[in-house]
Amino acid sequence: MFASRSVSARQGLAAQRFLSTSRAVPNYATYRVHQLGNHKLPEITNEPNPTYAPNSPEREKLMQAVEELRSQSPQHVPLIINGKEVKTGNVERQFMPSEHSKVLCTYENAGPEHVEEAIEGALAAKSSWENLPIYDRQAIFLRAADLLSQKYRYKAMAATMLGQGKNIWQAEIDAAAETCDFLRYNVKFSEEVYSSQPAANSRGIWNRVEHRPLEGFVYAVSPFNFTAIGANLATAPALMGNTVVWKPAPAATLSNYVIYQILQEAGLPDGVIQFIPGPAAEITRKIFDHPEFSSLHFTGSTKVFKDLWKEISNNLDKYRGYPRIVGETGGKNFHLLHKSADVTNAVNQSVRAAFEFQGQKCSALSRLYVPDNLWPQFKKEFVEKVNSIKVGNITDPSNFMGPVINKLAFDKITGYIEHARNAPECEIIAGGKYDESTGYFIQPTVVETKDPFTKTMKEEIFGPVVTAYVYPAEDFDGAIELANSTASYGLTGAIFSQDRNAAVYATSKLTHAAGNFYVNDKCTGAVVGQQSFGGARASGTNDKGGSANLLHRFVSPRSIKENFIPLEDFNYPSNQ
Numbered sequence: 001m002f003a004s005r006s007v008s009a010r011q012g013l014a015a016q017r018f019l020s021t022s023r024a025v026p027n028y029a030t031y032r033v034h035q036l037g038n039h040k041l042p043e044i045t046n047e048p049n050p051t052y053a054p055n056s057p058e059r060e061k062l063m064q065a066v067e068e069l070r071s072q073s074p075q076h077v078p079l080i081i082n083g084k085e086v087k088t089g090n091v092e093r094q095f096m097p098s099e100h101s102k103v104l105c106t107y108e109n110a111g112p113e114h115v116e117e118a119i120e121g122a123l124a125a126k127s128s129w130e131n132l133p134i135y136d137r138q139a140i141f142l143r144a145a146d147l148l149s150q151k152y153r154y155k156a157m158a159a160t161m162l163g164q165g166k167n168i169w170q171a172e173i174d175a176a177a178e179t180c181d182f183l184r185y186n187v188k189f190s191e192e193v194y195s196s197q198p199a200a201n202s203r204g205i206w207n208r209v210e211h212r213p214l215e216g217f218v219y220a221v222s223p224f225n226f227t228a229i230g231a232n233l234a235t236a237p238a239l240m241g242n243t244v245v246w247k248p249a250p251a252a253t254l255s256n257y258v259i260y261q262i263l264q265e266a267g268l269p270d271g272v273i274q275f276i277p278g279p280a281a282e283i284t285r286k287i288f289d290h291p292e293f294s295s296l297h298f299t300g301s302t303k304v305f306k307d308l309w310k311e312i313s314n315n316l317d318k319y320r321g322y323p324r325i326v327g328e329t330g331g332k333n334f335h336l337l338h339k340s341a342d343v344t345n346a347v348n349q350s351v352r353a354a355f356e357f358q359g360q361k362c363s364a365l366s367r368l369y370v371p372d373n374l375w376p377q378f379k380k381e382f383v384e385k386v387n388s389i390k391v392g393n394i395t396d397p398s399n400f401m402g403p404v405i406n407k408l409a410f411d412k413i414t415g416y417i418e419h420a421r422n423a424p425e426c427e428i429i430a431g432g433k434y435d436e437s438t439g440y441f442i443q444p445t446v447v448e449t450k451d452p453f454t455k456t457m458k459e460e461i462f463g464p465v466v467t468a469y470v471y472p473a474e475d476f477d478g479a480i481e482l483a484n485s486t487a488s489y490g491l492t493g494a495i496f497s498q499d500r501n502a503a504v505y506a507t508s509k510l511t512h513a514a515g516n517f518y519v520n521d522k523c524t525g526a527v528v529g530q531q532s533f534g535g536a537r538a539s540g541t542n543d544k545g546g547s548a549n550l551l552h553r554f555v556s557p558r559s560i561k562e563n564f565i566p567l568e569d570f571n572y573p574s575n576q
């Protein structure tokens with residue numbers, strides 16, 4: 001009895017040892033990491049867009065995903081720290097702006113202790129992540145793009161439609177196409193960064209540049225209006241070997257979480273990106289208090305960005321280095337028509353630029369300068385088309401416009417409409433109505449002003465309101481000056497002209513008026529890989545999302561010089 005018990009105890013111990021060794025996490029540091037001397041990326045191109053025309057299979061699948069998500073709401077979104085779901089007991093809600101009584105998801109709110117844990121986890125994950133060969137890091141993001149393109153396209157789009165109020169096309173170009181494009185093109189741009197090497201080597205010398213990730217962790221803070229921007233803010237620094245703490249915008253929590261889950265399924269190691277929704281100011285204070293804070297990667301409003309910049313400056317003595325601050329912010333974007341412009345093109349481009357996604361794009365058209373020789377035709381066509389725009393719940397595909405994001409935005413935008421209604425220099429020539437009984441719906445609104453410096457010509461509204469100023473056709477210079485200097489921003493702008501000399505002249509005079517400048521095209525709709533995006537002046541640091549330039553901000557180059565020829569005498573020949 002005793003013997004058999006001891007045998008089975010020994011067997012048990014052996015089995016336990018076997019199990020514990022087979023389950024133990026291998027020590028990756030002791031492995032030889034495979035090294036490709038060089039590698040060639042698969043071809044990178046823009047994600048193709050299906051049309052979602054009536055009766056198309058893609059429309060059917062998407063609407064099914066929307067219906068499923070709507071009927072299964074609310075979903076629940078945890079924090080993800082070190083790969084684990086964390087519940088905090090402090091729960092917030094994300095509503096559907098088309099039907100604001102409906103909760104899309106509940107989500108956990110990070111407290112200071114969770115932020116601390118996220119930072120420490122990100123720092124602990126850093127060494128193995130930055131030591132992973134670049135092609136293994138690249139592979140994770142390429143895989144994520146393929147997962148999004150195929151398996152999760154409709155899920156990500158449905159979360160963006162219901163949560164952020166985008167119609168089918170706006171969700172397609174954001175949650176599906178632009179997100180895939182960021183994930184893939186950043187991989188291509190990273191190759192450009194790593195291959196940037198010294199131009200010359202003296203005889204017997206070999207110079208190299210190591211593009212090191214930053215020391216410490218990166219903090220990514222994203223806006224509600226583009227699912228793709230959230231994805232880019234978190235993944236671009238991560239691709240370059242950094243670890244990231246990501247705070248999504250409350251009104252984009254679910255779509256951003258879907259992207260996060262895709263990254264996990266694609267093999268992103270635990271801790272490389274920590275997902276922590278929650279109270280913005282409190283989370284940020286805790287982050288900025290940490291000595292290893294190395295960079296802010298922000299997109300959002302100008303005021304918030306300026307405040308964050310000041311807070312970082314006030315804390316400067318706490319940090320190991322000088323934090324990199326990368327921020328893309330607001331805009332007050334313009335279309336300037338020359339007297340030779342093709343009116344119908346300018347009208348159609350202006351309708352899209354001002355009212356797609358309810359004008360909630362940083363690039364949205366907000367100021368129109370039209371010469372008096374074209375104004376009668378422009379006004380007639382523009383007002384007619386604006387009045388024909390259908391506004392309503394985004395679950396009805398025939399609606400060109402949906403709701404604005406929330407009550408705060410609704411009140412702010414309608415405040416501008418009321419201001420225009422009451423200002424003697426302004427006249428509302430289309431729209432001007434709104435209704436928040438079920439969703440936050442605002443009719444597309446056109447204001448005509450006699451004062452080019454009226455409030456709605458200067459401040460970012462971030463809603464479906466555009467103001468037009470009619471200028472004397474012969475005073476093109478005056479109109480250029482207005483476009484250039486009325487607002488403090490410098491994000492996007494467009495010149496419409498069939499006279500090439502006039503287009504060239506305006507392009508030159510408006511050099512600093514817009515980081516993204518268009519000729520005979522609308523001022524929105526930049527495509528990753530085609531027009532890198534960002535503006536200067538109050539619009540941000542213009543580091544250009546969707547370019548190698550942005551990735552350069554998340555590496556700290558080290559120059560390495562190796563000498564093959566021993567030095568035999570310290571004297572110079574000139575000392576002889």
Ligand SMILES: NC(=O)c1ccc[n+]([C@@H]2O[C@H](COP(=O)([O-])OP(=O)(O)OC[C@H]3O[C@@H](n4cnc5c(N)ncnc54)[C@H](O)[C@@H]3O)[C@@H](O)[C@H]2O)c1
Pocket residue numbers: 221222223224225226229247248249250280281284299300301302304305308328329330331361362363460462491533534535539540
């Ligand atoms: N230039 C660009 O590329 C670009 C792109 C998209 C949006 N935007 C701008 O973003 C704005 C709209 O987005 P939004 O409403 O989400 O902007 P927002 O500034 O309100 O919020 C952006 C992010 O900052 C966080 N935040 C807010 N207050 C904060 C605080 N006190 N401390 C720390 N974090 C804080 C939010 O929670 C969110 O995650 C517009 O001004 C738009 O022009 C710019």
Ligand SMILES: N[C@@H](CCC=O)C(=O)O
Pocket residue numbers: 225226360361362363523524525526527533
């Ligand atoms: N990439 C977008 C701008 C994003 C801002 O919200 C465009 O060009 O329309």
